[in-house]
Each structure stands twice: as C-alpha cells, then as structure tokens.
Amino acid sequence: MTTVDHLRQVRLGNLRTVLLALVDRPGSRADLAARTGLTKATLSNLTEPLLANGILVEEPATLAGLGRPSKPLRFHPGGPVAVGAEINVSHLAVEILGLDGETIRRHLVPADIRKASADDVLDRVAGLIREITGDRPLLGAGLAVPGVVHDGVVVRAPNLPHLVGVPLADGLSRRLALDVELDNEANLAALAHLWPRHLAGEDFVHVSADVGIGAGVVLNGEVYRGVSGFAGELGHVVIERDGVRCTCGSRGCVERYAGLDVILRQAGRRRLDSLHKALAAQDERALTSVRQAGQALGVGLATLMNLFDVPTVVLGGSYAVLHEHLSVAVQSEMDRRVLAGGERHTRLIASPLGEFAVVRGAAGLITRRAVQQPERLFAQPPRPDRP
Ligand SMILES: [Zn+2]
Known part of the structure; x- marks a missing residue:
C-alpha cells in the first residue's frame, strides 16, 4: 500500500468513526472530539466536506453555560436518504430512512402477490417508491422478499414460487435508476433491531x-x-x-x-x-x-x-x-x-418495531453501508436546489 492509499484509508476510517458518533446523536465538534478521541483539528477537517456536500448541517449556536457557544452538527434534514421496500405474500411496503435513523415516510398496502406477475409486482413497488421519495437524493434501495436469497437472486420461496430465479434487484434498479440490494425478509427484520439502534x-x-x-x-x-x-x-x-x-x-x-x-x-x-x-x-x-x-x-x-x-x-x-x-x-x-x-x-x-420491521431493515441495509463505507456518500448526484 502506498502512503497516499494508507492516508486515504485512515481518513475513511476516521470519517466512519465520526458518522457513527452522529448516528448515535448530534454533537458539537468539541463533543464529537471527546466521544471519538479525534483532535478538534482532525474533526474540522473531516466534517468540512460533509457540510459542503449537504450531508451534515451546523445548527445555530446555543450558549451552554459560561463557555463558548457550541454549534451542534447533525445530519442534514434535506440530505441523502435510503429506501426500503418489502414484497410480502399479502402486502407491499416502502419506507424512507434518514442517515440519522429517523423514518421520514412509510407506507404499507395490502396486495395479493401470489396472483401477480413479477413484472407487475416490480411496477407496483417502483410506483410506491416514487410516491414517497420526493426530491431527496437517494443512496440506494434495499428490497426484502420472503425467500432465501443467494447472489442477489431468490433461490427458494415456497409461498411465492413465481419469483424464484427472477432478477428482482436488476428489475427494480432499472425502473428507478437506483442501486438495489435484494435480501431475505427475516434477515432484514433482524438487522432492523441492530441498526441504526441496538434494540x-x-x-x-x-x-x-x-x-x-x-x-x-x-x-x-x-x-x-x-x-x-x-x-x-x-x-x-x-x-x-x-x-x-x-x-x-x-x-x-x-x-x-x-x-x-x-x-x-x-x-x-x-x-x-x-x-x-x-x-x-x-x-x-x-x-x-x-x-x-x-x-x-x-x-x-x-x-x-x-x-x-x-x-x-x-x-x-x-x-x-x-x-x-x-x-x-x-x-x-x-x-x-x-x-x-x-x-x-x-x-x-x-x-417494538411492529409491521414495519422488514422495510426498516431493508432501508437500514443501505444507510449502514453508507456510514461504514463513507466514500459512498460522496458519489451522490447534487441536490437540485443546491447552487
Ligand atoms: Zn419443513
């Protein structure tokens, strides 16, 4: 590894540390420095591009005690978000999740998927996602299915056999021009209890x-x-x-x-x-x-x-x-x-997650990856309202 590569890896590792601290809760630079063990100079250096790219926002200064006013940093309320989608035997569900772990919008509609063709199902999922995403930049979508998934394809789905072998992730990805990750619903429901909060x-x-x-x-x-x-x-x-x-x-x-x-x-x-x-x-x-x-x-x-x-x-x-x-x-x-x-x-x-655990996990799969691999956050197209 060259020195440049090494420095890049260190920087990405530090970025991950800062982002994880912010997923936990917002904080001023001084607070984040204390929580991550990074110096304030390093922190300013790391947060500057996150602020410039609309991923973080600096809140107005608040006076805390007698010290200098602190300006808490948090994820930008207009920043990039992830989509979760669920194909269930009897319903379809979608959720938009922010990097801070807050659900922005979600929707569940009853549907008899056993009688619908794969194309039909994907059209309906894509439609539901378009309805709730608005103009927020999207990090990608997680797609949950009630079946065993191997290498991005459903290999066993006793209750939805017509979806076996269908390239569902590619199909949804083409409809939305978005990266789509396919996974099993039980795995994603479990993930929802692990990320963004340990439940x-x-x-x-x-x-x-x-x-x-x-x-x-x-x-x-x-x-x-x-x-x-x-x-x-x-x-x-x-x-x-x-x-x-x-x-x-x-x-x-x-x-x-x-x-x-x-x-x-x-x-x-x-x-x-x-x-x-x-x-x-x-x-x-x-x-x-x-x-x-x-x-x-x-x-x-x-x-x-x-x-x-x-x-x-x-x-x-x-x-x-x-x-x-x-x-x-x-x-x-x-x-x-x-x-x-x-x-x-x-x-x-x-x-505590109710009927939305699976879609929350599907969206969480995407926000978790973005935080763990922060380079993904900088590959987003610029928001339309940004100069
Ligand atoms: Zn059995």
Whole structure:
C-alpha cells in the first residue's frame, strides 16, 4: 500500500468513526472530539466536506453555560436518504430512512402477490417508491422478499414460487435508476433491531411468523447468513421426528406447529386481530392454540440457543402481537431445554418495531453501508436546489 492509499484509508476510517458518533446523536465538534478521541483539528477537517456536500448541517449556536457557544452538527434534514421496500405474500411496503435513523415516510398496502406477475409486482413497488421519495437524493434501495436469497437472486420461496430465479434487484434498479440490494425478509427484520439502534444487544435471534416462520440470527453484531443464505431456517428445525408433514418435504418441522396459519386454525380464527381479541377475552380455544404454538416454538428456539449460545430472543411480527400469551410457554420450554439456561439468563423480548420491521431493515441495509463505507456518500448526484 502506498502512503497516499494508507492516508486515504485512515481518513475513511476516521470519517466512519465520526458518522457513527452522529448516528448515535448530534454533537458539537468539541463533543464529537471527546466521544471519538479525534483532535478538534482532525474533526474540522473531516466534517468540512460533509457540510459542503449537504450531508451534515451546523445548527445555530446555543450558549451552554459560561463557555463558548457550541454549534451542534447533525445530519442534514434535506440530505441523502435510503429506501426500503418489502414484497410480502399479502402486502407491499416502502419506507424512507434518514442517515440519522429517523423514518421520514412509510407506507404499507395490502396486495395479493401470489396472483401477480413479477413484472407487475416490480411496477407496483417502483410506483410506491416514487410516491414517497420526493426530491431527496437517494443512496440506494434495499428490497426484502420472503425467500432465501443467494447472489442477489431468490433461490427458494415456497409461498411465492413465481419469483424464484427472477432478477428482482436488476428489475427494480432499472425502473428507478437506483442501486438495489435484494435480501431475505427475516434477515432484514433482524438487522432492523441492530441498526441504526441496538434494540437487543449484539447477539440475538429475531423470530416472526407469517405464512412461514422467519428467523434471523445475529452474532457479534452481524446477521449470520450461512454459506448459501439458508441460515436461520428455524421453521424447518424438526421437533417431532415422525410428526406432521411439512411443505419442505420433511416431517415435524416447527412451522407445522407454530406457524401463524396453524395458530389461527387451531384457535378457530381467520385473522390475527380476531385472535388477539379472543385472547384478551380469555377464550379457552385461543389460549390453548397459542400455548401449544409457544411450546413448539420454545423447543425449536432452545435447540438454536444450544447451538449458537445467543442470550436473547426477539419475538417480532405477529409473534410480537401475541407476545403476552405466547412468551410464557416459549420461556418455560427454553428454561427447561437450554443448557445451563438459569445461569445464562436467556431473555425473551417483544419487538417494538411492529409491521414495519422488514422495510426498516431493508432501508437500514443501505444507510449502514453508507456510514461504514463513507466514500459512498460522496458519489451522490447534487441536490437540485443546491447552487
Ligand atoms: Zn419443513
């Protein structure tokens, strides 16, 4: 490496440090220097191009105590943003996320994707994105699908088989003239609990139920994907060797006992909100259905925790809605089956992100990369209103 290359790497590393501190919270140069360990001179040097390019903005001076007035730096409210988009079996969702982690706009529309062609789906996603982006410069888009993704292509999607092998990222990228990154919805829902805010530490499994069960395993602050993208298929962990036949060809998979469709059927309900009301009214059939699902899920999660030694389980999506009734059975199975569970303090929490976790993760995939690779921030086309 030449000296010039080396200096460039150091500078990018320092830029990353400053940006990460600002994602945490705004701060004056002096405050940022204290938080990052960089000198004030270095900080001024680093922030100058960020200010000049409309990525940061300096707020008016505020008098703090007797010292010199401090001018906090923060991400520019008109600066570059990322798009998150989700193709789900029964809905489409989009979100615009700022570099500071604030949701700017988001939108979810019911849609039966099983009956729509891939072109049709991409046209609709592109339309939704155009509606909410306005004229903010875009860093790129993350696109979530309910399927296993390998090398940017869906390789398995039991509930949307017509999307397998379709170049979805390229298709959306062409429609919007934007970089698009394709990923699995369960991985992105997990990422949303890691970035831009740590909602469950650096090691956890996020599990949610839709038609299938999706799980994202986070180890050392990174989503663990496995060699081919198949990691985290908790729904197909076998809990009964000769049990109920599964869509995957195996028998006794967790999904056949704790999937949302199974829970609803056993409870005699057609929709999640109706089940939720039945639980609140102490309906015996609903309580039994959720308890049995919780037991099955707990057995599967205990296996996962014994393999990976993660301390925390986040119940997301419809599981978060059922958390109050589901978690008792899940926790009880985990306590019985996780080795030394008592000493390890396994923790079960409900996701605070609701139905937008997946799109937030999809957008977060893009803002996180921009902060980790700050050179990407300077490749943006200039904003139209900037002289
Ligand atoms: Zn299965």
